[in-house]
Amino acid sequence: MSKKNNLLLSTLAVAGVMTASNATANSCQGELFAMNSGRGELGIMFSLDEQNKTAKADSIAKFSSSAIAYDETTNRTYYVSSPIPLEYKVDTSHLNISEEQSSQLPIQGEKFKYSRLAYLDHATGEHVSVGRTSSVIGLTYDPQTDSLIAVSYSKLLKIDKNTGSTTELADFSDVEGLSRADLVIKNGELFLITATSVYSVDQSNYQYTKLAEHNLVNVGGATLSQKGDIIISRSVINDHGDKNESKLYKLSPYTGKSCFVASLPVRINDLTTNTQNTTECYTQAPCLIENEGIAYYSEKVMDQLGAKWKSFDFADQYFTAPAIFTSAPTNNDPNGGALRLTNVSDNSYAVSFQKWQYIKDAHKDVESFDFLAMDEGRYTMNDGTIVEVGSFMLSGTREYKAVEFKDSFEKQPYLFLQVQTFNGSHTVYTRAANLTSTGFDAAFYEQESLNEGHFAERVSYLAILPGSGTSGTLETVAGYKEYSLHEANIDHSGGQIGNHFYMLQEEQSLDSEVLHSRERVVVMDIEEVSLAQTVTLIGHDTYSLRRK
Known part of the structure; x- marks a missing residue:
């Protein structure tokens, strides 16, 4: 996910402001990016157009990930590898399974490769490995500390973006719905969005307060739209497995209310927003949340x-x-x-x-x-x-x-x-x-x-x-x-x-x-x-x- 877009303050005369506004009326800052996760699966960085409901394959990542975050100070999107099993809890040695097939086994892992941190340099298009890090399921960039804030199944962590080293910030083992989760900073406030609920996290002491339940399933990603709205993603799964389809929703964090934005033909396990990239401005609100609050x-x-x-x-x-x-x-x-x-x-x-x-x-x-x-x-x-x-x-x-x-x-x-x-x-x-x-x-x-x-x-x-x-x-x-x-x-x-x-x-x-x-x-x-x-x-x- 990403931090809030900075509002522009113009010191030009009114006539000059109006001319500049007209010239850039169809271009806004904030392009959505997403990644898929999976055990040893190919990781792809996707560019999303939520207004036109389309996705574009941007580049092949070092690995798949369910935790990505954009850092506008470096114009990089950081991501942490999904767990890759080395051994499984059911013996399959007699089945002559190939390495490619092993990544798709429906068996719980016993031992795993170490987790790694990498980033996409948006200026060059290059994916670069940083180093070892902790296994996490959600990630955001914190401009106050110039570091990555991450959440695992039980802890809130700080990750050094230059080395991958981690520091535990708080025990989150009592947080509801931490089977899936993501973090997003809006107006300076840190939100934790889990599979079931929305929390506000006080960054002075990392105490959390439950705000609402969102009543959606399989929520895994969160970021901010070009308008500063919280956008969350959920993957669509049925009896045949993952449909490689995802749905985006606009979320009101204080009420848990949401509205449907778009359905996209890719599996999204996390979202972030490149605030330096321009994209087509919304011609209208993506959707309206009933009784969301006063504008x-x-x-x-x-x-x-x-x-x-x-x-x-x-x-x-x-x-x-x-x-x-x-x-x-x-x-x-x-x-x-x-x-x-x-x-x-x-x-x-x-x-x-x-x-x-x-x-x-x-x-x-x-x-x-x-x-x-x-x-x-x-x-x-x-x-x-x-x-x-x-x-x-x-x-x-x-x-x-x-x-x-x-x-x-x-x-x-x-x-x-x-x-x-x-x-x-x-x-x-x-x-x-x-x-x-x-x-x-x-x-x-x-x-x-x-x-x-x-x-x-x-x-x-x-x-x-x-x-x-x-x-x-x-x-x-x-x-x-x-x-x-x-x-x-x-x-x-x-x-x-x-x-x-x-x-x-x-x-x-x-x-x-x-x-x-x-x-x-x-x-x-x-x-x-x-x-x-x-x-x-x-x-x-x-x-x-x-x-x-």
């Missing part, structure tokens, strides 16, 4: 944002109606302003720090911020959390518009707003007021020397109410996301709310006075993201929310 992506950006547009890509998720929500920007450059978005699509958007129009100096590329993307809709989590993501059109300045939720909440939710379009070029901060269980009011504020109106923009909102207390968990396609909610009254002097220190920063287009009344600010901290929003109308001067 979700988040990212933290440090000391990079300024006046220039920056594009962010979340193409490894399947969004249909995404809304982007950004945090309050930092105050590293004290010139005032607010974040603006443009070109929000189902796989990317662009953002910049837009200063108030009266400020002549260009804003420096020094601000940090974070963001999350979620599809519009109303969602109810298992812990009782209710989330509603929606949008509305808003125009004018200081003209409050009433917005109703699609369904009312039991009590007042926490609310976050974000302008999604760039129809009007003047800087605006979006304020909320009169928040209730059924809706809220919203208005744009430009710098005070303007405020004569603003073009209509699409504004998205995120309203969230925990099942109880002020915290909970969102069930997303990217995993379970724990969140906490906070609120406090702050003014221009600011105050700590949740993970950050926030302040109200007034603009000075009409006067130099920057004192502001205390406003109610609500915050949601969810992993690396902190959303913040003012929800009262106490002071009428224009300000924006900043953080340290």
Whole structure:
């Protein structure tokens, strides 16, 4: 298997980003490779096209294998040999069996050849032996340690990719379904997928937690698709033996739910993904898992944002109606302003720090911020959390518009707003007021020397109410996301709310006075993201929310 594809961060202008995107629209990183296993059988490395449901014989391996893993730092696919018997538990010496026939004997082995590690160099096409290693049934490359993580029938191991030497990491003898297994790293989390179940493995202490049962049989391989989905393989066996046919499924690791992707005419005992090879982009999701979770992506950006547009890509998720929500920007450059978005699509958007129009100096590329993307809709989590993501059109300045939720909440939710379009070029901060269980009011504020109106923009909102207390968990396609909610009254002097220190920063287009009344600010901290929003109308001067 393979690690997560790295998302691309472009620093080009928006027009340049759009041109580049169009040029590469039909090419994506992430080609699937697979191998067969068997006692002494010929090992073949296959290239797979899961979208067109085809397989291609790439090359002959040193031996067959049920444990392969791609290392993008070397552009190599490593693999460990399947057990090859030297002696059997039933005597066949009187049958004059040839060496070729002996590899197909239906008899349990007594003694075996030592296991070996080899790799395919994708740049040269050459297969190279590394050395002896332990017998394992699953393998992944760990970029944190630059080593191979492997699982046997009872242990979790680390393999030195340069020598094949092994180190025991943990005893896995109590793990269910270790007759077949594989490992995959997704979003930095190590998953163990056995013949029956899905486990999460904590890499700080190698303790495992069972997440779900997947209810599939003969599962042997796991990797990530070009979209970052976990893809698993199972071989098809009947009374006539192995049909040399395999089926691929997309797996939701937290629920165990899966959906069928493709049937391929080769025996697959393990999968990996070459993240450097290009392949045809998915034109649609390979399959859909019912109630898989909320489409979700988040990212933290440090000391990079300024006046220039920056594009962010979340193409490894399947969004249909995404809304982007950004945090309050930092105050590293004290010139005032607010974040603006443009070109929000189902796989990317662009953002910049837009200063108030009266400020002549260009804003420096020094601000940090974070963001999350979620599809519009109303969602109810298992812990009782209710989330509603929606949008509305808003125009004018200081003209409050009433917005109703699609369904009312039991009590007042926490609310976050974000302008999604760039129809009007003047800087605006979006304020909320009169928040209730059924809706809220919203208005744009430009710098005070303007405020004569603003073009209509699409504004998205995120309203969230925990099942109880002020915290909970969102069930997303990217995993379970724990969140906490906070609120406090702050003014221009600011105050700590949740993970950050926030302040109200007034603009000075009409006067130099920057004192502001205390406003109610609500915050949601969810992993690396902190959303913040003012929800009262106490002071009428224009300000924006900043953080340290």
